[in-house]
Amino acid sequence: LNHNKYFPLDEISLLSYIESVPKLAERLGGNKSHWKLREVGDGNLNYVFIVIGPAGSFVVKQALPYVRCVGESWPLSLDRSYYEANALKEHGLLSPEHVPEVYHFDYQMALTVMHYLEPPHIILRKGLLAGTVYPLLAEHMSDYMAKTLFNTSLVAIPTTIHKSRVAKFSGNVSLCRLTEQVIFSEPYMVAPNNHWTSPHLDEDAKAIRLDDQLKLEIAGLKAKFCESSQALIHGDLHTGSIMVTATSTQVIDPEFAFCGPMGFDVGAFLGNLLLAFFSQDGHASENDREDYKRWILQTVADSWNLFQKKFLALWETTWKDPGDAYPATIYNTANVRELVQKRYISQLFEDTLGFGAAKMIRRIVGIAHVEDLESITDKDVRAVCERRALNVAKLLLKERRNFSSIEQVLSTIQSIK
Amino acid sequence: LNHNKYFPLDEISLLSYIESVPKLAERLGGNKSHWKLREVGDGNLNYVFIVIGPAGSFVVKQALPYVRCVGESWPLSLDRSYYEANALKEHGLLSPEHVPEVYHFDYQMALTVMHYLEPPHIILRKGLLAGTVYPLLAEHMSDYMAKTLFNTSLVAIPTTIHKSRVAKFSGNVSLCRLTEQVIFSEPYMVAPNNHWTSPHLDEDAKAIRLDDQLKLEIAGLKAKFCESSQALIHGDLHTGSIMVTATSTQVIDPEFAFCGPMGFDVGAFLGNLLLAFFSQDGHASENDREDYKRWILQTVADSWNLFQKKFLALWETTWKDPGDAYPATIYNTANVRELVQKRYISQLFEDTLGFGAAKMIRRIVGIAHVEDLESITDKDVRAVCERRALNVAKLLLKERRNFSSIEQVLSTIQSIK
Ligand SMILES: Nc1ncnc2c1ncn2[C@@H]1O[C@H](COP(=O)(O)OP(=O)(O)O)[C@@H](O)[C@H]1O
Ligand SMILES: Nc1ncnc2c1ncn2[C@@H]1O[C@H](COP(=O)(O)OP(=O)(O)O)[C@@H](O)[C@H]1O
Ligand SMILES: [Mg+2]
Ligand SMILES: [Mg+2]
Ligand SMILES: [Mg+2]
Ligand SMILES: [Mg+2]
Ligand SMILES: [Mg+2]
Incomplete structure (x- = not known):
């Protein structure tokens, strides 16, 4: 298998592609003159098209041979598309309510066709920014995480299946390397990719680069990330990889999937909820986000406890x-x-806190930031939010072994504020 | 690749086989009428032939599609031969002084031809039984372990190489499963394979099956064995996998090799030295083994400290x-x-103590025992030796986090005696 016949699709060539795959054309109904199509990729890496026909719809996601938000100077393996499609399928079997169905996968074209999560589905991060309450979020995400992680771990499966899955997903090494670089390395060193709210956080960023205890702890987490094959994890489970409505929660974008530590997924989700929490003061008029902040923290607690x-x-x-x-x-x-x-x-709780904290830190001083914080236009306000998040994250990373419940973590968070 | 053309060689067909591989025939010199050949396999699993010709010699190791010492009722993958040959080659590059050179590997026949470790090389376990001092053992084994383990870990290599090695050796799953079964499971449950010096150790064996703390600890070690890909380990590094003279130390038989925790190798070596130590009283006439016992403990200490x-x-x-x-x-x-x-x-020290202890326990109450202890014919004497070893192993398994030096471990051992 190779990508010799790969070419990046545009709106014209995509229509012809769909026409050439009968099961896709049938799903849309009519013919290509009836199909409406729109590129919506807001992610950092790939193209995503929504395609709507008279009888049905779907989403087409195609990988590019480089990091989309950087350009051709940063090549990235097209194979990630294969691992994403496989993870969608495997996790979809285990938690069908929370994973979009895959209709078609084309290895050569690095292309996956999947269920279109129609409006009012929006990316959870946007919903959190808008201050929308999702009453079922903890229930749904705990369900997804428990089912996918438990059922791909050796608690549930035999060694034979586990080792063959490990072998298969070891091929997703380019994406694992990217994580190693941007989460476990760059924030702790001088790197051209790094940026932060400056000059406000200059000293904070520098303190991280001089914090030996933090470097010791991040080394342990990195080793676990690189060496532990505990379960088939999503690998990028932040609030931008979750689409929601009041009643539905859907996990997309597992292109970083591999057999790794469960806490990396659970931590990604909880850590990004905490980033949303710390960003709220930057979006509040008066104190109108206080209830919402309480809901976020409650969701953090419920997600862990239900999980x-x-x-x-x-x-x-x-x-x-x-x-x-x-x-x-x-x-x-x-x-x-x-x-x-x-x-x-x-x-698992210790790992969750550690990985969650690492994810928070990298979103404030590393290459890729989050809209929750970036959209706070007043830099003074933003820096205050970011510093609080950073201090909590540093504490969690270093002291994670001393927390025995999520409630204890939340009290610490509230006492720091 | 498959084993469709596989057949187990006997002394006649092996000669024809060698004749058909020019580089092997040349190495022996003369022709097949000049070649002397002897089956010497004393292991549990495979056939080993020594072949000697007028110009040279080698050893031929061929896997059988079942566990040799049990018979065809316990099938075992021929692929192990492939992983053994690969591990010999990879470790041989890193520590050529302590690994026999591979001359030829035949996947279909599950057959490896390697350097013949000539007399006076003997299996270390036999030397320990005889009370022979090997002054360079710690120096050599620490060298082998440091070089092979360090240089196949992420401390030394990039993720790309690591993940592709993980993928490759994940295929050695049958052998990993065997280890899981006989080391991490059966000793802690009622299993038909288990046996021990009976009735002497009946209560000791039962106590293990009722020891919740021990079961908790063995679960953690088993998880590490199954999930951690820290380095390319030998996987069966007991004193029966080492051949020695006064000046040479050679590691053979890495058919259990895979990417696993380093402590599993280091622990196997030290744990088997301790079994040799505890068996000495069963082989002493008067107290003539006291010096030798001190040498064994010193070798344990030196091996760890030099490593x-x-x-x-x-x-x-x-x-x-x-x-x-x-x-x-x-x-x-x-x-x-x-x-x-x-x-x-x-x-790594904690892992070493844990895995070493697990190896000791399984050799006393599990399926495969060691000659060090089995050869003590007086069952009363043997049971005393075994109980001491068992008690130390249980203590190490449970308390391994509280030891901070190998000297501390050795004092504990001496105080228990
Ligand atoms: N199945 C889907 N249904 C609806 N929208 C989707 C779907 N998959 C992706 N999207 C939209 O496309 C965006 C990018 O998709 P994503 O899979 O996250 O790509 P990337 O890997 O580039 O981050 C998402 O944020 C979402 O808005
Ligand atoms: N390279 C060698 N040189 C000399 N003797 C060897 C060599 N390899 C194996 N042997 C002998 O054959 C025996 C069995 O070999 P081993 O590789 O341990 O097989 P098994 O996997 O069946 O345990 C060893 O104990 C040793 O006596
Ligand atoms: Mg995305
Ligand atoms: Mg993505
Ligand atoms: Mg052997
Ligand atoms: Mg053996
Ligand atoms: Mg063997």
């Missing part, structure tokens, strides 16, 4: 036919089962 | 061109370098 509850509930049902990690003949009493589960969850 | 010293020395020379784990631009002061190195070594 661990559901993870353990799945584990409980699995004792009759477990994966290879915990044979039921060894873990054969309520007491020893509780012991191993507690240890597992507490390690 | 960590050499590992860190390699790390020091690598800062100018490091692997992807610790970029020199982040880890840029003596202080932070020392911090990350200390953390790395202390985690």
Whole structure:
């Protein structure tokens, strides 16, 4: 398999492409003169087209052989498209309510056709910016994370399946390297990609580059990211990879998927919720975001608590036919089962806080920032929000082993403010 | 690639096989009427032939499609031969003084031809049984372990090489599963394979099956074995996989090789030395093994201390061109370098004690025992030796986080005796 026949589609050539794939043409209905098509990619990496016909619709996502927001000077493997399509399918089988269905995948063209998440679906990050409450978010995301992570871990599956999945997704190395670079390395060193609200955070950024304890902790997390194949993770589970309505929560964009540590996904989600939390003061008129801030923190707490509850509930049902990690003949009493589960969850909590914190830090002093904070136009205000987020993140990264509940984390956050 | 043309060689067909491979025939010299050949496999799994000709010699190792010591009822993948040959080559490049050279590998036949380690080379386990001192053992084994483990870890190599090696060796899943079963599972449950000196150790074996704390700890080690791809490890580094003379130390039989935790190799070596130590009283006439016991413990201490010293020395020379784990631009002061190195070594020490202990336990109550102990014919004496080893191993497994030097471990061992 190669990409010799790859070419980037434009609005004209995409219509011909669809025409040439009967199942796609049929799904739209009519013929190409009836199909409406719009490029909506707002991400950093790929093209995304919405295509609508008389009978149906879909989204076409095509990878580019470079980082879209940087240009051809930063090449990036087209293979990521293959891993994204595979992750969508595998996670989709495990959590179909929260993953768009894949209709078609073309390896050569690095192209995936999937279910169109129609309006009012919007990117969660935009909803958080607007101050919209999503009452089911914690319920849905905890469901998605528990099902996808538990069921691709050795708690649930045999070593044979695990190792073949590890082998397959080891091929997604370009994307893993990108994460290593922008999350685990650049924020802790002088790098041309780095930027921050300047001069306000100049000293803060410098302090990070001089903080040996922080460098020690980020090394441990990086090693876990590079070496631990705990589960098939999404790999980029920030609030820009989630589309929501009041009743629906959909996870898109798993192009960074590989077998890695679960806490990297859970931490990405919670860390980005915290960035949204810290940005609220920059978007408030008077104190009109206080309720909303409380809702975000409640969602952080609920997401973690529901996640661990559901993870353990799945584990409980699995004792009759477990994966290879915990044979039921060894873990054969309520007491020893509780012991191993507690240890597992507490390690996962520690990882979640660590990775979540690393994700927050990189969004403030690294290459790619978040709209939650970037859209605060008053730099003085923005810097105050960012510094608070940074200080909490540094604390979590260094002290993560000393937190034993998410409520404790939230009290710390509130006491720092 | 497949094994469709595979057939197990006997002494006749092996001669024809060699004849058909010119580079092998040339190495022996003369023709097949001059070649002497002897099957010497004493291992559990494979056939090993020594072949000697007028001009040269070699060893031919061929895998069988089942576990040799059990029979056809326990099938085992022939692919292990491929991973063994690859590990011999990769480790041989890194530590040529301590790994026999591979002359020929035949995937279809699951067959490796390698350098013949001539007499007086014997299996280290036999030498330890005989009470022979190997003054260079610690020096050599620390060298082998430091070079092979350091140089296949992300401290030394980039992510791209690491992930492709992970992918490749993920295929050695049958052998990983075997380890999971016989080391991390069966000793902690009722299993038909298990046996022990009975009735002497009946209660000891039962206590293990009822020890929740032990089961908690073995779960953590098993997870690390299954999920951590820290380095390309040998995977079966007991004293039966090492051949020695007074001046030479050679590591053979890496058919269990995969990308796993370094501590699994270091622990296997040290744990098997400790088994040799605890068996000495069963082989002593009067107290004539006291000096030898001291030498074994000194070798345990030296092996660990030299290993960590050499590992860190390699790390020091690598800062100018490091692997992807610790970029020199982040880890840029003596202080932070020392911090990350200390953390790395202390985690590795903890793993080493844990895996070493697990290896000891399984050799006393699991499927495959060691000659060190099995050859003690007086069951009362043997049981005393085994119980001491078992108690130390249980303690190490549970308390490994509380030991900060190998000397501390050795004092504990001596105080327990
Ligand atoms: N299935 C979909 N339905 C509707 N909109 C989508 C869908 N997939 C992507 N989008 C839109 O396209 C944008 C970019 O998609 P994404 O998969 O995140 O690409 P990138 O990898 O470049 O970040 C999303 O933010 C969203 O607005
Ligand atoms: N290269 C060699 N030179 C000399 N003897 C060897 C060599 N390789 C193996 N042997 C002998 O054959 C025995 C079995 O080899 P080994 O590789 O350990 O097989 P197994 O995988 O079946 O345990 C060893 O214990 C040793 O006695
Ligand atoms: Mg995206
Ligand atoms: Mg993306
Ligand atoms: Mg052997
Ligand atoms: Mg063996
Ligand atoms: Mg072997």
